[in-house]
Structures are given as structure tokens and as C-alpha cells.
Amino acid sequence: VQSTRIAVTPGDGIGPEVVAEAVRCLEILRAKHGLALEWTRFPWPSHAWHEENGESWPSDALEQLKQYDAILLGALGDPGPMDDPDRYLLPDSISLAPLLDMRKGFDQWVCERPARLLDGARQYLADERAKNIDMLVIRENSEGEYVSQGGRLRQGTPDEVATQMEVFTRKATDRIIRYGFEQARRRAEERVRDGRTRSFRTLDGKTCESQVCLVTKRNALRYWGDMYTEAFEAISKEYPDVATHHELVDAACMKFVQAPWAFDVVVASNLQGDILTDLAAVLSGGMGVAPSCNLNPTDSNMPSMFEPTHGSAPDIAGQGLADPTAMLFTTARMLEWLGRKDPTLAAAGKELFDAVAADLAENAGTQRGTHEIGQAICKRLEA
Amino acid sequence: VQSTRIAVTPGDGIGPEVVAEAVRCLEILRAKHGLALEWTRFPWPSHAWHEENGESWPSDALEQLKQYDAILLGALGDPGPMDDPDRYLLPDSISLAPLLDMRKGFDQWVCERPARLLDGARQYLADERAKNIDMLVIRENSEGEYVSQGGRLRQGTPDEVATQMEVFTRKATDRIIRYGFEQARRRAEERVRDGRTRSFRTLDGKTCESQVCLVTKRNALRYWGDMYTEAFEAISKEYPDVATHHELVDAACMKFVQAPWAFDVVVASNLQGDILTDLAAVLSGGMGVAPSCNLNPTDSNMPSMFEPTHGSAPDIAGQGLADPTAMLFTTARMLEWLGRKDPTLAAAGKELFDAVAADLAENAGTQRGTHEIGQAICKRLEA
Ligand SMILES: CC(C)[C@H](C(=O)O)[C@@H](O)C(=O)O
Ligand SMILES: CC(C)[C@H](C(=O)O)[C@@H](O)C(=O)O
Numbered sequence: 001v002q003s004t005r006i007a008v009t010p011g012d013g014i015g016p017e018v019v020a021e022a023v024r025c026l027e028i029l030r031a032k033h034g035l036a037l038e039w040t041r042f043p044w045p046s047h048a049w050h051e052e053n054g055e056s057w058p059s060d061a062l063e064q065l066k067q068y069d070a071i072l073l074g075a076l077g078d079p080g081p082m083d084d085p086d087r088y089l090l091p092d093s094i095s096l097a098p099l100l101d102m103r104k105g106f107d108q109w110v111c112e113r114p115a116r117l118l119d120g121a122r123q124y125l126a127d128e129r130a131k132n133i134d135m136l137v138i139r140e141n142s143e144g145e146y147v148s149q150g151g152r153l154r155q156g157t158p159d160e161v162a163t164q165m166e167v168f169t170r171k172a173t174d175r176i177i178r179y180g181f182e183q184a185r186r187r188a189e190e191r192v193r194d195g196r197t198r199s200f201r202t203l204d205g206k207t208c209e210s211q212v213c214l215v216t217k218r219n220a221l222r223y224w225g226d227m228y229t230e231a232f233e234a235i236s237k238e239y240p241d242v243a244t245h246h247e248l249v250d251a252a253c254m255k256f257v258q259a260p261w262a263f264d265v266v267v268a269s270n271l272q273g274d275i276l277t278d279l280a281a282v283l284s285g286g287m288g289v290a291p292s293c294n295l296n297p298t299d300s301n302m303p304s305m306f307e308p309t310h311g312s313a314p315d316i317a318g319q320g321l322a323d324p325t326a327m328l329f330t331t332a333r334m335l336e337w338l339g340r341k342d343p344t345l346a347a348a349g350k351e352l353f354d355a356v357a358a359d360l361a362e363n364a365g366t367q368r369g370t371h372e373i374g375q376a377i378c379k380r381l382e383a
Numbered sequence: 384v385q386s387t388r389i390a391v392t393p394g395d396g397i398g399p400e401v402v403a404e405a406v407r408c409l410e411i412l413r414a415k416h417g418l419a420l421e422w423t424r425f426p427w428p429s430h431a432w433h434e435e436n437g438e439s440w441p442s443d444a445l446e447q448l449k450q451y452d453a454i455l456l457g458a459l460g461d462p463g464p465m466d467d468p469d470r471y472l473l474p475d476s477i478s479l480a481p482l483l484d485m486r487k488g489f490d491q492w493v494c495e496r497p498a499r500l501l502d503g504a505r506q507y508l509a510d511e512r513a514k515n516i517d518m519l520v521i522r523e524n525s526e527g528e529y530v531s532q533g534g535r536l537r538q539g540t541p542d543e544v545a546t547q548m549e550v551f552t553r554k555a556t557d558r559i560i561r562y563g564f565e566q567a568r569r570r571a572e573e574r575v576r577d578g579r580t581r582s583f584r585t586l587d588g589k590t591c592e593s594q595v596c597l598v599t600k601r602n603a604l605r606y607w608g609d610m611y612t613e614a615f616e617a618i619s620k621e622y623p624d625v626a627t628h629h630e631l632v633d634a635a636c637m638k639f640v641q642a643p644w645a646f647d648v649v650v651a652s653n654l655q656g657d658i659l660t661d662l663a664a665v666l667s668g669g670m671g672v673a674p675s676c677n678l679n680p681t682d683s684n685m686p687s688m689f690e691p692t693h694g695s696a697p698d699i700a701g702q703g704l705a706d707p708t709a710m711l712f713t714t715a716r717m718l719e720w721l722g723r724k725d726p727t728l729a730a731a732g733k734e735l736f737d738a739v740a741a742d743l744a745e746n747a748g749t750q751r752g753t754h755e756i757g758q759a760i761c762k763r764l765e766a
Contacts, residue, residue, distance in 0.1 A: 092602040100603070124640050126509040150549070150606040160553035162607040166533070170543035217654065219475040220483070223533040224545040250661035253636065257507050257665045271600065275658060278633035282640045 004338050004345060006039040007068040007303070012046050012095065013312025014322035014370075015074025021324040021374030022072065022331040025355075028381045029335075029348045036342060040068070046078040046095035056090070057098045062105045069341075070334050071102065071305040074327065075312035099307075100148075103141050106302040108294035109172060110179055111139035113277040113309060115260075118357050120364035121285025125257070130283070132261040134198075136183055137280050139273025140176040141294055144168050144224070146270045168224040168269070173231045177214070179297065180267035181239040184210040187264065188241070200243035200264065208243035212236070215252045215268040215276065224269070232267075253279055260284075281309045288323035289360065291330040293337065306334040320369045328356045328377060355380040387721050387728060389422040390451035390686070395429050395478065396695025397705035397753075398457025404707040404757030405455065405714040408738075411764045412718075412731045419725060423451070429461040429478035439473070440481045445488045452724075453717050454485065454688040457710065458695040482690075483531075486524050489685040491677035492555060493562055494522035496660040496692060498643075501740050503747035504668025508640070513666070515644040519566055520663050522656025523559040524677055527551050527607070529653045551607040551652070556614045560597070562680065563650035564622040567593040570647065571624070583626035583647065591626035595619070598635045598651040598659065607652070615650075636662055643667075664692045671706035672743065674713040676720065689717040703752045711739045711760060738763040 008023060010016035023039070030037050042064070046056035053059070056076075065071055078095045102108065117123060117133040124130075150164040188210035191197055200211035214232045218225025229246065236244045247255065249272045255262070256276065260283050268276050281290035287310035296302040308326035316322060332353035339346020359377050368376075391406065393399035406422070413420050425447070429439035439459075441447070448454055461478045485491065500506060500516040507513075533547040571593035574580055583594035597615045601608025612629065619627045630638065632655045638645070639659065643666050651659050664673035670693035679685040691709035699705060715736035722729020742760050751759075 093605050096602050124509060126507060146603055148605070152606050152610060155610075156613070158553055158557075160610060162551045162553075162610045164549040164551075164604050164606050166547040166549065168545045168547075170541055170545075174541070217657075219479050220529055220654070220657075221547050222476050222531070223535050223547050227535060227538075227543060227545045230539070250657050253658055254661045254665045254670070257640065257662065258669070271603070274600075274603070274633050275636055278637045279640065279662075282637045286641070287637070 001036040001342055003036045003038045004070075004342055005068045006037070006334070007042055007065045007071045008039050009042045009044060009065075009071060010074040011044070011076045011312065012078040013075055013314045013317040015076070015312055016043075017317070017320065017322050017370050018308070018324040018327035019072070019074040021370060021377070022327050024374055024378055025328060025331065025352055025381060028378055029352065032381065033344060033348055035344055035348055037345065039072070044098075046076060046090060047080060050078075050090055050094060054094075055097070056095045061098060062101060065102070065303060066106070066301075068303050070338055071303050072331060072334055073099075073305055073307040075307065075310060077312040077314070079314050100146065102305050103294050106296055106305065107142060107299060108296045108302070108305055109140070109142040109175065110295040110297060111141040111273060111277070111292065112183075112295060113137045113139070113280060113290065113292045115280035115284035115290070117284045118289070119361035121289050121360060123285070124282060125260070129259075129261045133284050135260065135263040135266060135280060136187065137266045137268065137273060137277045138176065138180050138183065139268055139277055140172060140270050141273075142270075143172050144270035166221075166224065168227060170227060170231060173224075173228055174235065175298075177212075177228075177232050177235050177267055180212045180265050181235060181242055184212050184242045184265040185239065198264065200245075202243045206243070208241060210241075211243040211245055211264040212239075213245040213247055213252070213263055213266045215247050215249050215266060215272055217249045217272070219248060228269070249275070252276060256280065256283060277309065287326065289325045289329065291326055291333050293330065293333055295337065304334075304337060306330045306337075320371055322370050324370050324374050325356060325360060328352065328374075332356065351381065384419045384725055386419045386421045387453075387725055388451045389420070389717070390425055390448045390454045391422050392425045392427060392448075392454060393457040394427070394459045394695065395461040396458055396697045396700040398459070398695055399426070400700070400703065400705050400753050401691070401707040401710035402455070402457040404753060404760070405710050407757055407761055408711060408714065408735055408764060411761055412735065415764065416727055416731055418727055418731055420728065422455070427481075429459060430463060430473060433461075433473050433477060437477075438480070439478045444481060445484060448485070448686060449489070449684075451686050453721055454686050455714060455717055456482075456688055456690040458690065458693065460695040460697070462697050483529065485688050486677050489679055489688070490525060490682060491679045491685070491688055492523070492525040492558065493678040493680060494524040494656060494660070494675065495566075495678060496520045496522070496663060496673065496675050498663035498667035498673070500667045501672070502744035504672050504743060506668070507665060508643070512642075512644045516667050518643065518646040518649060518663060519570065520649045520651065520656060520660045521559065521563050521566065522651055522660055523555060523653050524656075525653075526555050527653035549604070549607065551610060553610060553614060556607075556611055557618065558681075560595075560611075560615050560618050560650055563595045563648050564618060564625055567595050567625045567648040568622065581647065583628075585626045589626070591624060593624075594626040594628055594647040595622075596628040596630055596635070596646055596649045598630050598632050598649060598655055600632045600655070602631060611652070632658070635659060639663065639666060660692065670709065672708045672712065674709055674716050676713065676716055678720065687720060689713045689720075703754055705753050707753050707757050708739060708743060711735065711757075715739065734764065
């Protein structure tokens with residue numbers, strides 16, 4: 001087998017700390033199973049590059065990363081030296097640029113964030129049914145509110161007008177909705193196989209094993225809201241086995257809190273998906289455990305990118321306090337994704353997922369440092 | 384005193400049912416205190432108008448309503464006869480039009496939604512500190528994502544492009560931010576008076592009695608995000624007694640779930656405010672109790688509009704099941720607002736609020752119908 005090659009980009013803040021644990025786990029899995037897996041480290045802290053050339057990453061970063069099969073990212077976002085208020089704060093829009101550049105440059109048009117309340121994860125909701133949360137939020141990741149078109153007229157004056165354009169194409173809409181239905185089917189098959197069936201009612205009284213809920217704000221943002229709705233209705237006809245549902249984003253946020261266990265697959269636009277995934281993450285235990293991935297499922301020449309949902313948390317960086325669990329779940333998901341070409345990687349991904357989940361379940365509520373958690377999981381993998 | 388005049392628009396679905404209870408309470412309060420208060424009922428169900436002329440309300444609705452000091456709205460949104468699938472579903476964008484028309488037409492540029500977890504209200508969060516939730520979400524209600532500019536190119540084809548423009552002016556930004564700081568001060572004064580002080584830390588280590596948190600998504604939607612941030616920084620200098628804070632909307636939603644008791648006043652854009660207010664509503668007991676108002680604080684010739692946060696709930700309409708609590712809190716807030724001119728109305732508003740809150744506290748968890756709840760509150764007012 002040709003080796004699968006990963007670009008490891010630790011990034012800023014707690015990024016390098018949690019990535020170190022991920023790399024340790026990868027080393028153990030590689031040695032244990034003789035995986036055909038290689039990785040290269042790109043230590044590109046935003047601040048260093050910014051001081052040199054005003055950018056947050058080298059200008060040929062995308063070309064370099066394109067050589068790899070996947071990118072494993074720690075976290076981006078660097079507010080500068082926190083103890084030196086006289087130096088500039090690196091604006092978010094600079095230090096986060098590589099994130100949005102990669103999503104765009106590699107056309108990672110799916111952002112996938114599964115939410116399950118695993119044993120040992122913190123439960124914010126009072127209702128015990130929260131234990132049954134098992135949803136997959138799929139965010140359109142290539143256009144919409146994030147196209148960065150617009151500007152500021154009469155900037156800085158009392159007459160200023162700022163515009164921000166949202167641009168949605170039917171092509172990107174169709175592909176993300178279809179992806180949602182495919183994931184719903186895949187999840188249904190998995191559940192049936194594992195004997196954990198669920199049941200969703202359609203409007204005409206049928207019962208289905210899975211559901212896709214489309215989220216829009218079509219009563220107020222109606223141009224793309226209507227297009228999304230029409231695309232959803234057309235594509236749903238190809239999936240009569242999947243129940244469909246439509247929520248407005250404000251109601252969806254409410255229902256995420258009231259009955260998150262009622263959702264299966266949720267499809268949303270770039271910004272609304274950003275909001276819903278953060279909400280789903282907290283409902284399933286918080287940023288410490290939430291994995292995330294930015295996928296290009298259609299072009300195998302383009303690397304997908306895997307990053308925890310959390311940010312760089314500069315306030316606790318360098319202290320060994322960050323929870324590496326989200327990073328390790330993210331790494332497991334990356335292996336699973338790479339397993340589409342090399343099944344041994346998928347198996348390793350599952351093994352890593354199980355080890356992290358077992359560690360979480362066993363240590364609920366205990367205070368442990370970054371390395372301590374990583375170490376415990378490594379031990380499990382070595383056992 | 385010249386009479387204060389209210390336009391009562393029951394609207395659709397459960398609207399007329401909950402409004403009936405509100406009117407009963409108003410009648411009692413008027414008789415009891417000899418209030419100089421009049422109202423006129425405008426029974427404009429969306430469906431009837433739509434069948435006649437394709438609109439959801441009469442074309443001169445705004446002119447008629449402009450004659451009043453305030454509008455008390457039940458709910459809008461009519462999906463058509465639910466038992467007759469052969470007839471059209473009235474699209475949301477038609478039946479909700481009057482809501483957005485009033486906000487625009489009367490320049491109701493503030494949408495205010497207080498969130499307190501009152502005794503007896505349902506608590507969705509596990510953490511007991513949720514009892515301390517006491518925030519006011521202030522939504523910019525006149526522009527931004529809701530300007531309805533945009534369109535659909537090549538509509539219905541695979542090459543379709545839908546655009547939606549967001550337009551933000553510095554003028555509207557300044558006024559909503561300043562309004563937020565004023566509310567923070569007012570709330571601080573109230574708390575100090577009632578001996579319920581709170582304390583918020585500023586970045587430079589000072590402690591303040593109140594806080595304004597600005598929500599944007601400036602790391603992705605940077606044109607207006609930057610303008611909002613600059614306006615916020617400039618205006619905050621006029622309020623050195625108020626602590627400031629900035630959250631990105633995704634993180635704000637997360638923190639609403641993790642620690643909603645840490646927020647005081649929250650200022651957000653039209654769409655992000657829409658999302659945050661629904662979330663705040665559910666965290667403080669859900670739609671059954673959440674009041675809302677659309678205010679024009681600057682032009683006394685323009686009526687403000689008061690509506691519960693909930694919708695028309697067509698699935699339970701006509702059955703006497705809807706909880707009128709949110710409508711009654713909304714009515715109390717209207718009286719309080721109208722009390723700026725006539726203090727007897729403010730006192731009546733407070734009396735109504737207290738009666739509704741007492742009823743809620745006493746009947747936590749019991750199943751009661753619309754009229755039963757209304758009746759109990761009327762009895763309290765008569766006592
Ligand atoms: C950092 C930011 C630009 C990013 C986003 O909004 O997409 C983040 O919130 C995320 O969800 O990955
Ligand atoms: C009905 C809808 C257009 C409205 C809005 O988005 O403003 C509603 O959600 C609200 O919050 O009042």
C-alpha cells in the first residue's frame with residue numbers, strides 16, 4: 001500500500017499541546033498495526049508569520065498542504081502576547097484566515113459535526129433523555145454568508161453603510177442536501193446493524209428509520225430560503241425511506257435545547273450551521289469533547305481538514321490544562337475518513353475512538369491535565 | 384388625562400385565544416383603577432384577507448394602526464385549513480408580512496426580550512444557578528439581515544444563484560448600542576434600589592454593577608462586524624460605569640447554555656438577535672412565558688408593538704390549550720411602556736406582571752387550559 005500522508009498543523013494557543021497527544025496516539029497505532037501512515041509537522045504559529053509578513057501563514061501554505069491526504073489542525077487564533085498590552089492584538093480576521101482559506105482552497109464543502117452525549121461527558125440539560133442525543137449537524141461550508149463580499153461605505157463616519165452579501169448557488173445547495181440524505185441512510189444502516197433503531201414520523205403518517213431536518217430562515221431571508229426549500233423537496237423524493245422535516249433557525253435552536261434527542265441529521269447553511277454546531281457541541285458535553293471535520297467528498301486530490309470545534313483558548317495556553325479529548329476524537333474521525341482508501345486506517349480510527357470514549361466514561365468529573373489524559377489513552381491503546 | 388388607545392390585533396391560530404385573556408385582564412384593571420385606556424379590536428386573520436386579495440392584512444392596515452398609541456398583537460402565521468390538504472398552504476412569507484411591515488413602517492428599531500427564570504417556569508438546564516438568569520436581549524430590529532434585498536438569478540435551474548444582502552448603517556448601529564448601555568444603567572439602578580446587586584469585571588480589573596455584551600460574527604462577517612465593534616468601543620467610553628464584553632454569535636449560543644446567569648444586557652443584530660432571543664426564551668422557561676416587544680423609543684407618533692415571542696401554533700389552535708402567560712407578560716410590558724406618559728398605566732402593568740408571576744409560581748407543573756389560567760389571574764386582579 002502507498003503510505004497515507006498527513007499534514008499536522010498544531011497552530012496557536014492550546015493547539016500544539018493537544019496535537020502532541022494526538023501524534024503520540026498515532027505513533028502507537030502505527031507501530032501496533034504497521035499502518036502505512038506518515039506525517040509532517042508544520043509549526044506555523046500565526047504570530048510568528050504575522051510579524052514577518054503580515055500574513056498568518058506562509059503564502060504558499062496551501063500549495064504545501066495540497067501534497068497531503070489530510071490536514072490535522074490543532075487550533076487557530078492568536079491574540080498576541082497576553083502579558084504585553086503594548087503590542088498589537090492580532091485581529092481574528094488575520095489569524096483565522098488559514099482556516100477559511102483551506103475550506104475554500106480545498107473546496108471542503110461539508111463541515112460535519114456529530115453530537116452524541118457520551119458516557120462521562122458533561123450534561124447541561126436537566127432532562128435525562130439528553131443521554132439519547134445522537135445527531136449529525138451538516139454545515140454547508142463553501143459559500144453562503146461566508147463569501148466575504150461587501151464593504152464599508154464612508155467608513156468611520158456617522159453616515160457609514162456596511163454591506164455583507166450572502167451568495168448561495170443551487171449546485172452547492174443540492175450537493176449539501178444530497179450529502180445529508182446519504183448520511184441519514186448510512187446512519188440508518190449502521191443503527192439497524194447494531195440493533196439501535198429509531199423511528200421518525202412523516203407528515204403522511206409513514207414511519208422511517210432516519211430523518212433529515214433542513215434549517216433555514218425562509219420567513220425572513222427568503223431568496224435563498226426558498227431555493228433551499230425547493231432543492232430539499234426535490235431531492236427528498238429520491239429518498240422516500242428518509243423522513244423530512246423543516247425548522248426555522250430560531251425554532252431549531254430552541255428545539256435543540258428542548259428535545260435534542262429528536263434530531264437525526266440536520267442540514268444548515270454556513271452561518272446557521274456554525275451556530276447550530278456550537279449549540280450541538282455544548283449539548284453533547286461541550287468544547288472539550290466536540291470533533292469537527294471539513295470534508296471534500298468529491299475530489300480525492302483535495303485534502304480534507306480535521307480540527308476540534310474548540311478554538312485556541314489563549315487564556316489557558318501553555319499550562320497543560322487543555323482537554324485533548326476533542327482533538328483525539330477528531331483524529332479518530334480523520335483515520336476513519338482516510339480508511340475509505342485503506343481499511344486498516346478505519347479500524348485504527350475505531351480503536352482510537354473507543355479508547356477515548358472509554359477513558360471519558362471512566363474519568364467523568366476528575367480534573368486531569370492535557371498530558372495525563374493523553375497518557376491514559378496511550379496506555380489503553382498499548383494494552 | 385387623554386385616553387391611551389390600543390389597537391388589539393389577535394391575528395391567527397392561538398392568537399385570538401390568548402388575546403381574549405389579555406383583554407379580560409385589561410378590563411378588570413381599567414375598572415379597578417379607572418384607567419384612561421381604550422382599545423379597538425382588529426380581527427384580521429391572515430387567511431381571510433389572503434383569499435380576498437392575496438395580502439394577509441388590509442392594504443391600509445398601517446394607516447389604521449398608526450392612530451393608536453400601541454399595538455397588542457396575538458400571533459401571526461396561518462398555514463391554511465389543516466384538515467384540507469387540497470387547499471393552499473398560505474406561505475409564511477405572506478402571513479408574516481404584517482409583522483415585518485409594522486416593525487419597518489413604525490420604525491420599531493428595538494426588539495426587547497427580557498429573560499428571567501421565574502418561579503414555576505420550566506427549567507431546561509441542569510445547573511441550579513439557572514434560577515439566577517436575568518438578562519435582557521436587545522435586538523436591532525430595523526435593518527441588517529432583514530432588509531429583504533436580493534434575488535434569484537436563473538431561478539429554478541441548476542445554475543441558480545440566490546443572493547441576500549445584509550445592510551447595516553452606523554446610525555442604527557449607534558442607536559441600538561447606546562440603547563443597550565442605557566438599559567444596562569437602568570437595570571443597575573433598579574437592582575441597587577432593590578438590593579439585588581450583581582458584579583461584572585472589566586478587562587482592566589474594575590468591577591461594575593452592569594454589563595453590555597455585544598454579539599457579532601466579526602471573524603467571518605467582518606464588514607459590519609468591524610463597524611459594530613468600533614461603534615461599541617466608542618460608545619462604551621461614555622459609560623465607564625458599565626462593563627463591556629464581546630462574544631461571537633456561535634460562542635454566545637454556547638455560553639447561553641453553559642452560564643446564562645453570567646449575562647446582563649446583550650446587544651445583537653437582527654438575525655443573530657432573533658436566534659439569541661429564542662434561545663434566551665427557552666432557557667427562561669420556554670415560549671409559554673416569553674414576552675417580546677418592538678419599540679420605537681424615539682418617535683412618540685409611532686406606535687410600538689407588543690407580541691409574545693411564540694407563534695400562532697396552528698396545531699393546537701381553537702382548542703383552548705394555549706398558555707396565555709407569555710401574552711399576559713407582554714400586556715404587562717405594554718402597560719409599563721405606556722406608563723411613560725401615564726404613570727397609572729405603569730402601576731397597572733406592574734400589578735399585572737405580579738399577578739401573572741404569582742399564578743405561575745403557584746401552579747408550576749399543573750395542566751391548565753387557556754381560559755382557566757386567564758380566569759385565575761383575573762381573580763387575583765379582582766381580589
Ligand atoms: C473561527 C471561525 C471563522 C469559524 C467559523 O465561523 O466557521 C469557527 O467558528 C468554526 O466553527 O469553525
Ligand atoms: C416570524 C419571524 C419573521 C420573526 C422574526 O424573525 O423576526 C419571529 O421569529 C420573531 O422573532 O419575531
